[in-house]
Amino acid sequence: MTTEPLARPRDDNGAAGAASGFLEYTFCVGRWPTQASVIAIVVAATAYAGRAPSRQERAPPSGVLLPSKIDRVLGDLLVPHPSRITRLSSSHDPWGGNRDADCDVFPREDGWVEMFNAEGEGRITRLWMNADYEHDIQGGDWKEIWIEADGRTIYKGDPLDWFYGKAGPVPPMVMDQEHSSGGFVSWVPIPYRTGAKIRIHGEPHYFQVNHREGPGSANGPSVESVTQFMTDEWWKRAPVPDRPARVHRLVLAAGPTLVTDLALSFAPADLPRLRMRIGDQPPFPATYLFGFGAPRADVAWPEIKSALVYSDPATHTLATRIPLPLRAGEALTVEGEEIDLTWAVREIDEPIVRANGAHVVTQFRDRHAPGAMTTTPVLEARGSIELVSMVE
Secondary structure: OOOOOOOOOOOOOOOOOOOOOOEEEEEEEEEEEEEEEEEEEEOOOOOOOOOOOOOOOOOOOOOOOOOOOHHHHHHHHOOOOOEEEEEEOOOOOOOOOOOHHHHHHHOEEEOOEEEEEEEEEEEEEEEEEOOOOOHHHOOOOEEEEEEEEEOOEEEEEEEHHHHHHOOOOOOEEEEEOOOOOOEEOOOOOEOOOEEEEEEEEEEOOOOEEEEEEEEOOOOOHHHHHHHHHHHHHHHHOOOOEEEEEEEEEEEEEEOEEEEEEEEEEEHHHHHHHHHEEEEEOOOOEEHHHHHHOOOOOOOOOOOOOOOOOEEEEOOEEEEEOOOEOOOOOOOOEEEEEEEEEEEEEEEEEOOHHHOOEEEEEEEEEEEOOOOOOEEEEEEEOOOOOOEEEEEE
16 A cells, blocks of 8 residues: 655745645555554644654654653654655555565566665655465475665565564564564664665565655654563553443543553443544544454454554453644543443643643444445545554
C-alpha cells in the first residue's frame, strides 16, 4: 500500500507545508465481505512546549518540541510531520493477480536482487520477508542480505541471522516466522540522509519495505527508544479497572485532555455489544480500539500483549495506551445496552491538546465487496495525518 498526500503546498521558507489535498488509503478486494477500522491522529502545525529531543533523535522538521509526559515514540504521533510521505516497496503483483512473489522486474546484478533503492532523505521503518522455509530458504534462495544506508553497510550476512536476533538487533525488534505472524519481520529503524539500498543474493520471494521520504523524514525515535517501547510491559503499570458502571452511554473522559491509558473489564458475552465513540464521530466496535476485529460468539476472547494494546481473557480486561487527544467539547464515551463493566482511565494535561493541535479520527466500515476487482476506501481524511492503527 502506498500512501501520499495529493497536494503539498510549500510555505514561505520553501519547506513542505501541511497537506491540503485529499488523502485516501485503498486496498484491493475480491468477492469476500470486508471490515476495516482505522484510528488516526490528525495533527496541525501548531507549536507547543515540551521536552527537547536528544541530539541523536533530532527535532521534528517543523521545529515543534515533543510532549514531555509520555513515551518518546508515542509523543512523536502527536507532532506534525507535513513533509513526510509514507511509501511501500514490495513484491506485490501490480496487476492485482496472484503473482506476489514475482520479482523479475527488480534490478539484478551478479546474483544480487535489489529489493529497495531510495535516493535522498528517508527512513526505513519495517522490513518483512517470507518464503517457504524448507523448499526455498533451506534450498538456498536466501544466501545473503545487504542493507546499506548513506553508503555505509548496516548489515551484510545471512538473512536468518538478522531475523533471529544474531546480528545485533534482538526480539521483538526482529522476529522469525514462529514468533511473528508467520513471516520474518524487522522493526529496526534505519534512517538515511542521502540514500539506502536493500539487496539479497538469491531470490527474495515475498518482501515488503515500509519507508518514508521527504524533508525531515530521517528524524524519529532512536533504535534504543523503539526497543524500549517494544519491550516495555506497560500493562503492568496500567490503571486497574475499578470504577463500576451500568452502561448505556458513559463518558470516560472529556476534553481538553490527553488520555494516555484506558482499561475496561466486563463479561465476555457483552464483547460484541460494546462500542466506543470519540467526539461526535460515529461509534465503532470497542474491540477495534484494542487490537482485534469484530468479535463473534464462537470465537474465544484473545490474549494480546503488544506495545499498544493488551487483552487478558482470564480477567476479561482490555487496555490500550494509544494516546487519545480530546479537544474542548469532545468526549471519549463507551456505549452499550445495559452492560455492566468496570473501567479506569489515566489522563494528563499536555500543551498540544490545549493548543488544539491534535485530535483523533476514527472510521469504521462494514461492507461487502462489489464482486469485482476494484479499490475500496479504508480511510478518507483531509490534511496531514499520523496513521496509528488499522484492523481488518
